Amino acid sequence: MRLRPILVIGLTLSLLGVGVPAWSQDDPKSCNDLMADGTPAYVMCRWMATPDQVEDIVRFWSNNDNQNMQAANPPTGYHADCSDPANTCPNDTPDSEAHGDGDPDVPGAEDGGTPECANGDQCFVDPSEVSKQDLAKAEKTTGGQAVKAAASNGMRVWIDTELADDWKAGKLDEAVKELAPLAYQDGVVGVRFATQLGYNQTFTDADELDKFVAEASAALRKTLPGKRLAAHTVMPVFGCGANDACKTAMTEKYPLLNPDRVGAWLAKGQLDQLALDSGTDYSTWKIDTATAQRNQWIQVRAHAWDAYAQIAAEDASFAAAQPSQDAAQPSQDATKAITARIATPLQDAGASSVTLWTRWQDQQGQVHRAYGEKWGANATWDQLKKLTAVHARLATIYDPANPEADQATDLKNLSAVFGQVLIHV
Structure with a gap:
């Protein structure tokens, strides 16, 4: 099913060369001339009100000491007299009776009522059903201590886990149930339940991939009501732009990463956040990273x-x-990287946030860091700490099982740059 807003139809028509007169360059409200050179033809700009019209609008509302503004009132609307027998008024309450605290919400419900699905199954798990013993036990785990440390430093916390293997093994419900006490710790706002969806070799069939996303999302919604759900993937075909040869090659190499399929996960509400990696190597088609x-x-x-x-x-x-601070990037290189990797997605591309990997280990055992070893001086980290204006939009991934120093020190330092953290468990 193609689930796209009507606006995309206009963009598609432009992309295919079908004329849309209202969006043409001859349109007096067109502002296409303000866009940068090289902007694709299907990206359009149109004034809601031209600069001249804006002056007239401001003048209308500000003349005579804002008389028009002061006289403006919302419409009074239509009011029906429900006491008049000639009028029929809707009754929005189930039984037309007021209910007190503790009274059943629906006929037959007990203890205040329990929401049920159409088939009678319980649609959610009440957080109170997670025992205090399980919550206390989760708090003492390595992940639980990391959650506590991050929250105490003012960070929004996500639990970063991988449920694909559990789902394939038929143990999804058990895995979600085990995850619940940790996800209910103070400060946790959501769960990221999969990475590299459709990009790695976990799934080889599109229907299987869709089924996993749907069932994992449903299980988490039921067990963790109110928590946000996230996933990570890569969209190699997007990096191709208008290069048909590139698009063909990427579609053949990554058949599961169909834009309509991924878009359907979002449109169906199965994900609240989707993280996109920067893609793959496009040098074959002379497409640089930027x-x-x-x-x-x-x-x-x-x-x-x-x-x-x-x-x-x-x-x-x-x-x-970088094994020592002597190998740190020069300040100018760090600034250039920040502009390309953080400022551009946030300012020009419309990304809501940026997740940076600040520490990871490759297959050869080499540790990669965005900061100096044991939190030593580092030009990149010094530049990142200056990004206070976008602090809330920056996130990182932290593995409590492999600390740089210790959890308290690590998360305190990370909170200086990042407003959000994904605790890997």
Whole structure:
């Protein structure tokens, strides 16, 4: 099923060369001339009110000491006299009776009522059903201590886990139930339940992938009502832009990553946030990294994914293999990287947030860091700490099982840059 806003139809028509007169360059409200050189033809700009019209609008409301503004009132609307026998008024209450605290919400319900699905099954798990013993036990785990440390430093916390293997093993419900006490810790706002969806080798069949997303989302919604759900993937075809040869090659190489399929996860409400990596190598088609990133975010906007969920940019390039502070990037290189990897997605591409990998270990055992070893001086980290204006929009991933120093020290330092953290468990 293609689930796209009507606006995308106009963009598609432009992309296919079908004329849309109201959006043409001859349109007096067109502002296409303000867009940068090289902007794709299907990206349109149109004034809601031209600068001249804005002056007239301001003048209308401000003349005579704002008389028109003061005289403006909302419409009074239509009021029906329900005491008049000639009028029929709707009755919105189930039984027309007031209910006190503790009274059943629906006929037959007890103890205040329990929401039920149409088939009679319980649609959610009451948080009170997670025992105090389980909550206390989860708090003492490595992950629980990391959650506590992050929350105490003012960070919004996500639990970062992988449920795909549990689902394939038929143990999804058990895995979600085990996760619940940790997800209910103070400060946890949501769960990221999968990474590299459709990009890695976990799923080889599109229907299987869709079924996993649907069932994992449903299980988490039921067990963790109110918690936000997230996933991570890569959209290689988006980086191709208008290069048909590239798009064909990426579609063949990554058949599960169909934009309509991924968009349907968002439109159906199965995800509240989707993190997108920066793609893959496009050098075969002479597409550099900056151009591929720009192409990707243009496609995200064209597909209107941000209308359904938060779209985050994810990047591991800040974490470099640097055994000592002498190998740190010069300040100017760090500033350039921040502009390309953080400022551009947030300001121009419309990403709601940016998730940076600040520490990870490769297959050779080499540790990659965005900061100095044992929190030593580092030009990149010094530049990142200056981004106070976007602090709330920056997130990182932290593995409590592999600390840089210790959890308290690590999370205190991370909170200086990041307003959000994904605790990996």
